[in-house]
Amino acid sequence: MGRSPCCDKASVKKGHWSPEEDKQLKEYIEKHGHGGNWITLPRRAGLNRCGKSCRLRWLNYLKPNIKHGCFSGDEEWIIANLYASIGSRWSVIASHLPGRTDNDIKNYWNTKLKKKFSGLIIFAQPRRARRKPANCTGFPPSLVDDASPVLLPFPITDQHLLSSGAPPPQLLHPLPSQYGDCDLMDLVGASSINTDDQNPSGCTTVDHLESYFYGGGDAAAALLQFDMEEYGGLMPDVDGCTGAAVWSSVEATYLQ
DNA sequence: AACAATTGCAACCGCCATGTT
DNA sequence: AAACATGGCGGTTGCAATTGT
Numbered sequence: 037m038g039r040s041p042c043c044d045k046a047s048v049k050k051g052h053w054s055p056e057e058d059k060q061l062k063e064y065i066e067k068h069g070h071g072g073n074w075i076t077l078p079r080r081a082g083l084n085r086c087g088k089s090c091r092l093r094w095l096n097y098l099k100p101n102i103k104h105g106c107f108s109g110d111e112e113w114i115i116a117n118l119y120a121s122i123g124s125r126w127s128v129i130a131s132h133l134p135g136r137t138d139n140d141i142k143n144y145w146n147t148k149l150k151k152k153f154s155g156l157i158i159f160a161q162p163r164r165a166r167r168k169p170a171n172c173t174g175f176p177p178s179l180v181d182d183a184s185p186v187l188l189p190f191p192i193t194d195q196h197l198l199s200s201g202a203p204p205p206q207l208l209h210p211l212p213s214q215y216g217d218c219d220l221m222d223l224v225g226a227s228s229i230n231t232d233d234q235n236p237s238g239c240t241t242v243d244h245l246e247s248y249f250y251g252g253g254d255a256a257a258a259l260l261q262f263d264m265e266e267y268g269g270l271m272p273d274v275d276g277c278t279g280a281a282v283w284s285s286v287e288a289t290y291l292q
Numbered sequence: 293a294a295c296a297a298t299t300g301c302a303a304c305c306g307c308c309a310t311g312t313t
Numbered sequence: 314a315a316a317c318a319t320g321g322c323g324g325t326t327g328c329a330a331t332t333g334t
Contacts, residue, residue, distance in 0.1 A: 050304075051302095051303075052303075053302090089303075092302090093302090096303085097302080146301095147299070147300055
């Protein structure tokens, strides 16, 4: 037996919302709330729309305190790190960025950040974690089944570099061609890390990054390795999986 | 100026999880 | 316990706007 549709698809309006519809939905919800039932809301509010469509419109656009517009460097960095840690769990990522919606973040990732950060995080990204894959052996269970978001430090500071204990970078992969001649600032994707107040030593972080990572290695691979070292330091012994084990697992799976 | 290609993003679709009857 | 209803989520699509030729 099939599942009954939530509304009559043929008769409800689809496509972009008009200002009048927005006004109607906004006023209704502000006055009555959504009442815990989105399916019946359009009828109650006098809208010829599917309940799901109303919910989406409210959550992604009409709800108060939603931030539209450009993402900051900090936000980009957080998104990239979380994506590297937990994959495309946009709602979890959105919960770390007040005012941003999962849809916005997903769109921003797909259109901008994916290209920008692709050389950095491709290997650290677990498979989609919504369900546990039947026979996943590439990642520790804690990362695949019920990963907790782990924020890498932002901005990267001298202290992080000096205390990371990471070995000198090795050339783990060829540098993706799109990074052939870009500079390190592009790679880290953060315009705000190069400021004096974040670098009490007086040295610029980018300078340190360069001297630290460019010792014959490639920046993308080195940053990935640095991330994983940090990851291990921040997330020890979760379900018996140390950061080193996570890194080993990534190595075994992807770095043959 | 006209057309084609690309980009950005709002909205839809369908699946899964959870709650209710 | 089973069937059904609904919410929530991620993937994808469609279209308007922008950019390139």
